[in-house]
Amino acid sequence: MYSLYAQLTSKYPFFQRSRYKYIAIAAVFVLFLYTFFHIDRNGLEVSSRLRNPFRASSSSSSLPNLTAIVSDAASYFTNYPLPSSAFGELGRRTELLTSWIKLSDTLAPSFTPNETATLDSALNTALLASFPFLRNPSLPYTSTDFHTLQQANRAPFTALRHRIRSGTRGIVIPAGKPQFRFAAHLIQNLRAVLNSSLPIQIAYAGDGDLPHEYRAALCGLAANVSALDVLSVFDDRSLQLRDGKAGWAVKPFAALASDFEQVVLLDADVVFAARPEDTVLRTLGYNETGVMLYHDQLVSQNKFVDRAEWWRWELKKAGRTPSEALRKSKVWTEGYAEEGDSGVVVLDKRRLEVLTGLLHVAWQNSREVRDEWTYKMTYGDKESWWFGMELSGVPFAFEEHYGAVLGDKVPIRSGANVRRNGTASVGLKMPKEKVCGFSIAHAGEDGKLLWYNGSLLKNKAVDQKEFTVPEWWMIDAEWVKGATKADVSCMKGGQVLAVDADALRVMSETVERAKLVDKAFAKLIANLES
Known part of the structure; x- marks a missing residue:
């Protein structure tokens, strides 16, 4: 059947432009016929498998067809690797591979071990052709069993x-030496103050990124804290993560490498006001989709037109229309510049589509792709999360609000109350105060402060000693962004909100714990500053 398909695509080039769509249709159609029907002299009849869908078919006649189709696709993917610019096309491939893996999982009970191994090998070859970082030549498994080691080398996605x-379920905190101090503060915030019981993994990229003495210090801060070398799982040749050279890029690989089924991925400079297991892992959006993301500040409207056009072009190349989450986006619909704050990302890897969508996110952060596209078109990794899921057809959820400001209440000077168009505000009742600070904050589903980024310091970019416990915040109002990281950003035009007492207590206690940690690790911190 595939040879007929090849003849058709060579004769009619139109079908080549939708190659993967028609391969998928053909695969499903053939499997449906062979699995649920049989042909005899009386014609096409329903098979016993369809009459009793809970009984596995004794026939494995559908396997050669699926294996042949996947093998042909794997050969095609290998012979025609995608360039670093092919975000949308990789989304097509990712969605197609996901559908084949699901078919394989569904039909597996009717296969022999040899048949399963043959199909698994074809699937892994196709995955490796699209995501070469999956190969792990160092074979990280401690097992000496030959079959286990062989599987890690030949079938890395299956091994993953x-x-x-x-x-x-657990927390993963990517941290190199520059993030060591903040990671220590975050562990205290989660364990000592919030009493979170979730296990914590500190993810790093090789000994040069986070040397042994720093790992030991972090793991010794609390119970159930361990270290995870991302490069023990993935091939660094296409990643260039080693020794912390890539910064943000390690984050999706940390989420992939973690053995947690449900991952709460946190930047080291995040501060939580409530336990993650009681909040982010229980949101409606996360439980519906398996992916919970957070919005950035709403700024720079219509100032990054090329970025917006690029997003739309790649979505078109992926053959997709905007998802429900994207249709609600003010970045997508109103032309603002910054969509995602990736300080917190929550992923349910039990869902196959989330795991494969994460492969696309990781690919965007591989060396060639990030250097030539991702980090040129956007700022770091933060947009790659929703974009990878969107292009791969994976549902995801965003928080209800865009990023809020957390900081100090500041009077608005006389004469500053003007409309956006510059006309006087005479006769209008304008707010007389704004909130200014250096942290972007996020609300929980209860409307209270949930978490914020930027660390416990007032402004980590200019002063490494001054801690702060901010008492005010504002949400869903107009941002006035500082020109540099040294300049404060403000929000005006909305209601000035007092931080609730529980969050203030958590922040105050975390600051005191952080000061103790700084004293205990003074030598290690000093070595970083020298």
Whole structure:
């Protein structure tokens, strides 16, 4: 059947432009016929498998067809690798591969071990052709069993799925030496103050990124804190993550490498006001989709037109229309510049589509792609999360509000109350105060402060000693962004909100814990500053 398809695509080039769509249709159609029907002298009849769908078919006649189709696709993917610019086309491939893996999982009970291994090998070859970082030449498994080591080398995506421990959930904090101090503060925030019981993994990229003495210090701060070398799982040749050279890029690989089934990925400079297990892992959007993301500040309207056009072009190349989440986006619909704050990302890797969508996110952060596209078109990794899921057809949820400001209440000077168009505000009742600070804050589903970025310091970019416990915040109003990281950003035109007492207590206690940690690790911190 595939040879007929090849003849058709060579004769009619139109079908080549939708190659993967028609391969998928053909695969599903053939599997449907072979699995649920049989042909005899009386014609096409329903098979016993369809009459009793809970009984596995004794026939494996559908396997050669799926295996042949996947093998042909794997050969095509290998012979025609995608360039670093092919974001949308990789989304097509990712969605297609996901559908084949799901078919394989569904039909697996009717396969023999040899048949399963053959199909698994074809699937892994196709995945490796699209995501070469999956190959792990160092074979990180401690097992000396030959079959286990062989599987890690020949079927790395299968091995990656097998790494995931069923029923687990935990926090992953990517941290190199520059993030060491903030990671220590975050561990205190989560364990000592909030009493979070979630296990914590400190993810790093090789000994040069986070040397042994720093890992030992972090892991010794609290119970159930461990270290995870991302490069023990993935091939660094296409990533160039080693020794912390890539900064943000390690984050999606940390989420992939973790053996947690549900991952709460946190930047080291995040501060939580409530336990993650009681909040971000229980949001409606996360439970519906398996992906919970957070918005950035709403700024720079219509100032990054090329970025917006690029997003739309790649979505078109992926053959997709905007998802429900994207249709609600003010960045997508109103032309603002910054969509995602990736300080917190929550992922349910039990869902296959989330795991494969994460592969696309990771690809965007591989060396060639990030250097030539991702980090040129956007700022760091932060937009790659929603964009990778969107292009791969994976549902995701954003928080309800865009990023809020957290800081100090500041009077608005006389004469500053003007409309956006510059006309006087005579006769209008304008707010007389704004909120200014250096942190972007996020509300929980209860409307209270949930978490913020930027660390416990007032402004980590200019002063490494001054801590702060901000008492005010503002949400869903107009941002006035500082020109540089040394300049304060403000929000005006909205209601000035007092931070609730519970959040103030958490922040105050975390600051005191952080000061103690700084004293305990004074030598290690001093070595970083020298």
